[in-house]
Amino acid sequence: MTIKDSSGPAGDLRDSVVVRFAGDSGDGMQLTGSQFAVSTALAGRGLSTFPDFPAEIRAPVGTTFGVSAYQINFGSEDVMTAGDAPDVLVAMNPAALKVNIDRIPEGGLILVDTGSFTERNLAKAGFDSNPLEGDELSKFQVIEIDVSKLTLDAVAEFGLGKADALRCKNMWTLGLMLWMFDRERQPITDWLSEKFAKLEAIRESNIAALNAGHAFGETAELSGGLKQYHVKDAKKTPGTYRTVTGAQAIAWGLVAGGQLAELPIFFGSYPITPASSVLHELSALKAFDVQTFQAEDEIAAICSAIGASYAGNVGVTSSSGPGIALKTEAMGLAISAELPLVIVNSQRGGPSTGLPTKTEQSDLYQALYGRNADSPMPVIASRSPSDSFYCAIEAVRLAVKYMTPVILLTDGYIANAAEPWLLPNLNELESFPVSFATSDDIDSDGRFNPLKRDETTLARVWPKPGTAGLEYRTGGIEKAFDTGDISYDPANHQKMSDVRHQKISGIANDIPLQGIEQGNSSGDLVVVGWGSTYGPINQAVHRARQQGLDVAQVHIRHLAPFPSNLGDVLAGYRRVLVPEMNMGQLITALRDKYLVPACPLNKVSGQPFKIQEILDAIHQNVSAQAAE
C-alpha cells in the first residue's frame, strides 16, 4: 500500500493545536515558527515542530515553489508528531495559501495578510481570481487582516524604509499568535533585544510590530473570528527541559561520547543539506576536545576521519545519502583496517539530488548493504531529535569497543525539528574509557601482532602512533590473522571474513534486548518501525488501543545487528505492519532474517507520516486478520 500525501481529518486533537506558518522564503517564517516554539516550550507545553522549506535559498518572490512553512504541534498530550492537519494556517501571501490550502480540514482557521493579495501576487500563485472574494474558502473560517498595512503603521515612528518595515510582518503575526494561544511575549522581546542589540531602529520596530499584533488580538474581538485558545499543560516528567534539534543533539552526543571514551573527537565533513547543521554545531565547540575539519569533498572528509582514528582520535564524518555514497570505498578501508569511525547520515529524499530539504528514510539499504564485498557494519537509527543524543553516544561506544565503523541514521526531519528534552546529568552516564595497546601486547617472541583480539568482542588492539615498539603497517589489503602482515592466503581470507562477520554479529549480545513500546507481547498486530516514524506510529497505536484494538508497537534502534530476541518478539503476533518513509526497506531485512510475512506501509512524499494514515492501515490489517 502506498499513501499519497493528502490531508485527512484533524482527528481528536482537542488537547492540542497545530499551527502552520507559511509565507515567502524571505518572510522569516522559519524564524517566526521557531520563536513561537520557544515561547510554547517555556510555557510548559509539549511540542513537536516540522520546518518545511524549499531547497532554493531565495526563490523568486511570491511563487509557489518559494513557499516556506513551519508547523508546530503543541498541547497537553504527549506530543510526538508535528500534527496531521493544521488547525490554524497563517498565510502571508497567495502562494502560501495555494500551497497549503489542501492541508486544512473543514472548519479550520485561515489567517491571511490581505495586503499581499495583490493582482501580481495572485497571478504568480496561479489564482485566476482572488480566492478571498469567491466562495472557494467558504468551508473554512477565514480571517482577513491587512498585516502589511498594520505593520507599516506600527513601525512608522522608527523611520525604517518600506522594505525593512515590511520585514517586521512576521513579528506582527507572531504577536497575534502569541495572544491567540496565550503565550508569553517576554522571551521573544528578550531575543529581539539580544539579536538586534546594536541596531536600534530594527530592534524597536520588531518589538513594536510584535506588540501591535498582540494588541490587535486583544482589541479585535468585535471583528469576529478571532478567539483565544487556551491549551492545557502537558504532563511531563519533572526536571529541567530545553528544546533541542536533532543536529544539536547529535553534536552534543558526539562530544559526550568522546568524553565517555576519554578521547578527542575529530569530525571531518563536507557541506550538504540537511546534514551541515551538525558541522555548524560542532565547529563552535572548539573549547571542548573536538576538532572539526571542512574537507574538500565527501571522500576527503571520511578519509581525514579515518586518519584521525588511526592516530588515536575518534574519527567521525557526517553527510546525507549522496555524500554517503561517495564515502563508501573509505568505509571499506575502515572495516578492513579495523578502525573506529562514526558515520552520520541525515537522510533526505532521493535518488540522486532528489529532495534535499525533504525527509525520507530510504538509505537503509545503503547503510545495511551498500558496500563492495562482505563488509558488515553496525547500523543504528535515532527516533527523534532528543534520542539522537543517546544514539550518538551509542555509536561512539560501539565504534571504539569493536574497532569498527558505525553508521548512525537520522533524517532531515529529525535534524531540523525541535522538541522538548529532559536534560540528563552527564556525570551519571556510564563511561567506556579506551585503552590503547601497550608494550604488554608484544608477544613473547618480541613480535607485535596489531590484530591481537579480545576474546569476547573479537575487537583488535588499538595501537597509537607515537608508542614505541608497536610500529605497525596496515591498510586495505587482506591481513594475516596471526601477524597482521599482508596475506593472499585463501584459508586466511576465509578466516578473516569469518572474524569480521562474527565480530559485528556478536554486537547483538552487547545491546539491549528488543522491547515493546506499547501493547502486549502477543496479539493480532504489531506495528514495527525505525527512525523518525516513531512519533506517528506511537500515536496511531495509542489511538487504536484506545479504540479497543489488540495492537502493539515495536521500534527498532539497532538495525544491524538486530537485537538477539527480535525474531521471538515478532513471532508473538499474527500480523506485522511495517510503516516506512521509503518503498519498503526494513521489511526486506525482517523478511530475510526472520521469514515473517510482514505487510508494508510506504510513503515517499517528502512529508512525515500522518497519524491517521497509520491508524487507517492498522484498521485494515486488523480487519484483514479477522477475516483470515
Place this chain on the structure above:
Amino acid sequence: MNEHVAPEKLTAKDFATDQEVRWCPGCGDYAILKCMQRTLPEIGTPREKTVFISGIGCSSRFPYYMSTYGFHTIHGRAPSVATGVKLANPELDVWVITGDGDGLSIGGNHLMHALRRNVDLNILLFNNEIYGLTKGQYSPTSNVGTRSPSTPFGSVDRSLNPCAFALGAGARFIARTIDTAQKHMPEVFKRAHAHKGASFVEIYQNCIVYNDGVFEEFTNKKTAADEQLLLENGQPMVFGKERTKGLRLNASTLQLEVVTIGDNGVTEDDLLVHDETNATLAQMLITLPRPNFPVILGVIYCDPVPSYDQDVMAQIAQVREKQGKADLNALIRKGRTWEVA
C-alpha cells in the same frame, strides 16, 4: 612484560621491515626506499613518531617496507588520511607516498587541497609516467603519443607537469630529484622534512617493465651532466660537464635562455642566481621545455608560511583560553530552559 628498548643510534637497517619487497627487479622504487632508510637515521626522528601514508599503486606499497607506523590507504586519498593523522597528532612526522596516477589523476583534488592548506606533510610523488600496477596504461604525466594497452595508437591528451601543478595549488616547498641520485636525494628529503608545511617532492622514477628508459636522455651517466641543472640557493645556475653552461634571463622576452660562459662575452656574473623564495623564478624553472633546456633538480621553491596544523592548534588554544574550561553539562543548560516540578 616486554620492555621496549630503543637502540641508541639507529641505522638504515633499523628502518627496514622483515617483509619481502615485491617490486619488479630493477624498479626505481628500490633506490628510493634504500635512500629513505639511510636518510631517516640522519633526520633523527624516532620510528614511533614517523608515519608513512600511501594510496594505491606500485609506489604506495612503500609503507610496508618501513619499520615505522604506516598506512596503505585507498586510491588517491593518502593526502586526506595524512591530514587527519597530522591534525590528530601534530607531533608525528607524516610522509605521504604517492605516484603520478594516484596523486595527480584519481587523487588530484586531495593533493591540491593538502598543498594549498599547507598541512605539514612531506609528500613524495614517484613519477614514472605510467600506470604500473594495472599493467601499463598511460598516466596523466605520460608524453603525448605514449603507446599503452589503453592507447594502442598513442595517447593524444597533453600531459601534466607535477611541479607546476604544485606551484599552482599554492605549495610553499617544491623540489625535484631522480631515483638514481643517491647523493642528491637524501639532501632533498632532509630539506623537505625541515620545511614546516606541505613539502612537495617529485621523484623521476624509472618503471623497468612498462616505461623503461623514459628519462634516459637526462639520467644516462654519459650525458647527465649536460642535461641536468642542480639548483643551489644563492648560487649561479651553472651546468654541463665542464661547468661552462648556464641560464640567463632574457629581459626583452622575459624568458630564460641557455648560454655558454666565454661565448659572446658571457661571464658567470650574467647567469641567474637561484633564489628559492622567488615564485616567479620557480614558475620559469619548473616549466622549462625539454630537450632545449636542462632538467631542473633540487629545491626549486621554498618560502615558508605557518602551516595549517599550526594555525588550527593556535585557534583552538585561543578559543579555549577565551572560553575557559568546557563543561558539557553547562553547555546543554545554556539558553532557554524551564523546570517541570
